Amino acid sequence: MTLLNDDFLLSNDTAKILFHEYAAKMPIIDFHCHLNPKEIYENKNYPNLTRIWINEDHYGDHYKWRLMRANGVDEKYITGDGDEYKKFIEWTKTIQNAYGNPLYEWTHLELRRFFHINNELNLENAPMIWEKANKMLQTDAFKPRNLIKNMNVKVVCTTDDPASDLKYQKLLKKDEKENGFKVLPAMRPDKLIDIRNNEFGNYLQQLSDVSGVKINNFADIISALHQRFEFFSEMGGKLSDHSLLTYHYVPATKEEIDAIVDKAVKNEDLTDKEVDQYLTALLEQLMKLNTEFDWTMQFHINSIRNMNRPMFKKLGADTGYDSVGTQPDIVDSIAKLYRHMQDTNNVPKTIFYSLNSNDWMQLATLMGSFQGDGGVERLQLGAGWWFNDTAEGMDRQLRIFAQQSLLPHFVGMLTDSRSFLSYPRHEYFRRVLCNFYGKLAEQGRVPDNIDKLGKIVQDISYNNAHNYFKF
Numbered sequence: 001m002t003l004l005n006d007d008f009l010l011s012n013d014t015a016k017i018l019f020h021e022y023a024a025k026m027p028i029i030d031f032h033c034h035l036n037p038k039e040i041y042e043n044k045n046y047p048n049l050t051r052i053w054i055n056e057d058h059y060g061d062h063y064k065w066r067l068m069r070a071n072g073v074d075e076k077y078i079t080g081d082g083d084e085y086k087k088f089i090e091w092t093k094t095i096q097n098a099y100g101n102p103l104y105e106w107t108h109l110e111l112r113r114f115f116h117i118n119n120e121l122n123l124e125n126a127p128m129i130w131e132k133a134n135k136m137l138q139t140d141a142f143k144p145r146n147l148i149k150n151m152n153v154k155v156v157c158t159t160d161d162p163a164s165d166l167k168y169q170k171l172l173k174k175d176e177k178e179n180g181f182k183v184l185p186a187m188r189p190d191k192l193i194d195i196r197n198n199e200f201g202n203y204l205q206q207l208s209d210v211s212g213v214k215i216n217n218f219a220d221i222i223s224a225l226h227q228r229f230e231f232f233s234e235m236g237g238k239l240s241d242h243s244l245l246t247y248h249y250v251p252a253t254k255e256e257i258d259a260i261v262d263k264a265v266k267n268e269d270l271t272d273k274e275v276d277q278y279l280t281a282l283l284e285q286l287m288k289l290n291t292e293f294d295w296t297m298q299f300h301i302n303s304i305r306n307m308n309r310p311m312f313k314k315l316g317a318d319t320g321y322d323s324v325g326t327q328p329d330i331v332d333s334i335a336k337l338y339r340h341m342q343d344t345n346n347v348p349k350t351i352f353y354s355l356n357s358n359d360w361m362q363l364a365t366l367m368g369s370f371q372g373d374g375g376v377e378r379l380q381l382g383a384g385w386w387f388n389d390t391a392e393g394m395d396r397q398l399r400i401f402a403q404q405s406l407l408p409h410f411v412g413m414l415t416d417s418r419s420f421l422s423y424p425r426h427e428y429f430r431r432v433l434c435n436f437y438g439k440l441a442e443q444g445r446v447p448d449n450i451d452k453l454g455k456i457v458q459d460i461s462y463n464n465a466h467n468y469f470k471f
């Protein structure tokens with residue numbers, strides 16, 4: 001089979017029909033990504049492949065950065081001020097060693113889908129590819145808004161701090177009709193979760209200023225958050241998103257929580273128990289707010305971030321120094337939290353992603369205990385996330401979802417990316433999805449009713465997300 005031919009990842013005839021005649025043509029809803037709304041609004045061409053593929057200023061694809069470091073590339077030619085063509089050549093050398101890594105397939109899929117370059121990228125053809133691609137990058141088709149539009153994307157949900165003024169989402173709202181897609185905020189209150197950060201007190205002041213709520217205690221924080229939920233909702237926001245590196249369910253009294261907030265504002269040391277007490281109280285309130293505003297709450301759990309301390313100091317967060325978390329009982333704590341919130345009917349629509357795939361069965365079966373209340377598949381196991389964003393990781397997540405619940409209700413894939421060239425990840429997922437159902441059909445485990453199977457893959461590719469999030 002030739003590299004990324006029309007039927008790659010499709011192992012039988014049913015899978016091929018399902019992909020080519022049903023899933024492939026569906027629009028895209030990217031309900032979680034890290035695209036910069038400013039870059040969508042300013043809509044400027046990228047000067048070359050390095051700037052759109054590897055790094056644009058401090059921003060960029062840390063998946064590639066990790067691989068380049070593994071290939072022994074000097075940081076100067078990854079995130080540093082090295083020559084941009086040399087960075088591209090270093091990426092070319094790196095990808096040559098990446099057989100079996102999804103970035104090998106993604107890189108070549110992007111060359112095919114955007115630049116119509118079907119060659120395998122290597123040192124011989126790198127100069128030609130650099131020249132051809134860079135020329136194309138200067139055309140209107142490669143402006144960010146056209147990249148989104150031409151990939152049939154209908155909704156992009158950015159990742160935004162509650163204190164954000166959503167300046168660029170506001171500006172883009174006026175161009176929605178012309179663009180043919182919406183750019184909607186998703187609230188990511190990481191700075192409220194990160195109570196040990198020395199900037200916590202300053203952040204509360206920022207949240208107070210933007211919300212108009214004076215913040216003297218925990219209840220005031222929640223009042224300020226409520227105002228931000230109102231604002232994000234007015235802007236079309238329908239999701240919140242929460243990164244929990246580790247988490248333990250530890251209830252506490254109002255007085256204890258206020259004392260913890262007070263200590264945090266003064267940058268006094270907090271015990272692990274105090275952090276978990278505060279986190280528990282905050283997550284309970286966030287669940288209430290998501291329920292009140294009929295949003296979907298996303299949890300990104302069990303990760304270890306910014307492991308390399310000197311490089312964190314130098315480059316900051318999300319720069320390729322993260323790994324899978326190993327808290328074995330994190331889902332036990334999530335279960336206690338949900339059981340407690342069920343008592344007051346405050347379990348919102350939720351999508352769980354764990355970076356540790358050992359958690360997936362526990363999450364999938366946990367969710368079965370909180371479905372109902374009139375909504376279809378209100379709680380969902382999210383698509384294979386980050387290090388699980390591979391053909392095998394996607395297939396495993398689909399299998400567990402199908403075995404423990406009703407996969408035809410799944411809201412499907414997201415890019416989780418910082419690059420405008422990442423939309424072929426949806427194609428990649430749709431191929432894995434069609435192959436999953438194609439195999440069931442050809443094994444005689446489901447009826448070979450192609451229209452029914454086709455409807456399922458189209459729903460998972462687009463319709464379910466449209467209906468579930470109510471965009």
Ligand SMILES: O=C(O)[C@@H](O)[C@H](O)[C@H](O)C(=O)CO
Pocket residue numbers: 034243300318385386416417
């Ligand atoms: O949203 C997250 O927490 C992660 O997706 C994180 O942003 C990470 O940098 C990433 O993009 C993984 O795909």
